[in-house]
Amino acid sequence: MATSVRVAAAQMTSVNDLSANFSTCSRLVKEAVTAGAKLLCFPENFSYVGSKSGNSLAIAEPLDGPIMKKYCSLAKESSIWLSLGGFQEKGSDDSHLRNTHVLIDDAGNIRSTYSKMHLFDVDVPGGAVYKESSFTEAGNDVVAIDSPFGRLGLTVCYDLRFPDLYQELRFRHGAEVLMVPAAFTKVTGEAHWETLLRARAIETQCYVIAAAQGGKHSEERESYGDSLIIDPWGKIVGRLSDRTSTGIAVADIELSVIQSVRSKMPISQHRKPVEFWRSASASL
Numbered sequence: 696m697a698t699s700v701r702v703a704a705a706q707m708t709s710v711n712d713l714s715a716n717f718s719t720c721s722r723l724v725k726e727a728v729t730a731g732a733k734l735l736c737f738p739e740n741f742s743y744v745g746s747k748s749g750n751s752l753a754i755a756e757p758l759d760g761p762i763m764k765k766y767c768s769l770a771k772e773s774s775i776w777l778s779l780g781g782f783q784e785k786g787s788d789d790s791h792l793r794n795t796h797v798l799i800d801d802a803g804n805i806r807s808t809y810s811k812m813h814l815f816d817v818d819v820p821g822g823a824v825y826k827e828s829s830f831t832e833a834g835n836d837v838v839a840i841d842s843p844f845g846r847l848g849l850t851v852c853y854d855l856r857f858p859d860l861y862q863e864l865r866f867r868h869g870a871e872v873l874m875v876p877a878a879f880t881k882v883t884g885e886a887h888w889e890t891l892l893r894a895r896a897i898e899t900q901c902y903v904i905a906a907a908q909g910g911k912h913s914e915e916r917e918s919y920g921d922s923l924i925i926d927p928w929g930k931i932v933g934r935l936s937d938r939t940s941t942g943i944a945v946a947d948i949e950l951s952v953i954q955s956v957r958s959k960m961p962i963s964q965h966r967k968p969v970e971f972w973r974s975a976s977a978s979l
């Protein structure tokens with residue numbers, strides 16, 4: 696990784712129209728290129744948000760289908776890496792999709808994919824009831840990959856609430872930058888979004904890039920928004936002035952910040968993972 700490299704996180708309000716969302720993404724790619732970013736991260740469901748969550752089954756496609764081909768061409772034409780967080784990938788039968796985070800390089804090649812592990816089956820207090828598992832197959836592979844922006848850890852949205860995954864990414868897979876594309880609900884976002892993201896950055900000493908859906912997608916659906924880039928000390932280094940507007944947040948990833956935070960506070964040497972204290976207490 697270069698000593699400093701500029702990245703961007705998109706914030707958008709995707710709708711139930713594939714071509715309208717692609718136009719928005721193309722415009723944001725141009726903005727990111729103009730800002731000097733080498734990587735642009737898009738939120739969960741960047742290419743489509745149905746008025747009801749199960750609606751997205753109808754537009755699910757394989758990774759070599761026409762939708763993903765267009766995004767690969769977009770990356771290639773603009774010579775920029777794209778993190779596409781939460782693509783509706785066709786599942787193993789017609790009633791399931793996979794919620795897949797796709798990483799495309801600046802030559803338009805898919806470098807890595809990760810399918811969301813933790814599915815959002817939640818009765819949101821004061822909000823709607825979600826049952827993502829009714830139409831989604833959970834992934835079960837932890838995915839980290841080297842890139843010009845450091846070693847990236849791929850996650851999606853609700854994964855954010857499960858710190859074990861991020862511990863695994865940092866301490867077993869060597870992640871330096873954690874990506875959390877999301878479509879958080881308004882209620883849970885207000886209560887938890889920034890706190891959870893900053894906690895993940897601090898406890899793993901990683902950069903966190905969190906691209907978010909924000910605003911009203913339809914009469915029925917609204918997302919919290921607030922795309923953030925956070926440094927390994929937990930400081931917010933990239934944010935839009937408005938939580939729900941469409942645009943990009945830009946920040947520089949500095950190798951020296953990762954190194955300095957980690958060497959001054961060497962938590963990788965101090966940590967006592969669960970296997971350690973379980974075997975210690977067993978011998979009492």
Ligand SMILES: O=C(O)CNC(=O)[C@H](CS)NC(=O)CCC(=O)C(=O)O
Binds near residue numbers: 884
């Ligand atoms: O279903 C779709 O169309 C798109 N998928 C989503 O919006 C997903 C699953 S329903 N949303 C979340 O994971 C919200 C998590 C969240 O809000 C929290 O953890 O608080």
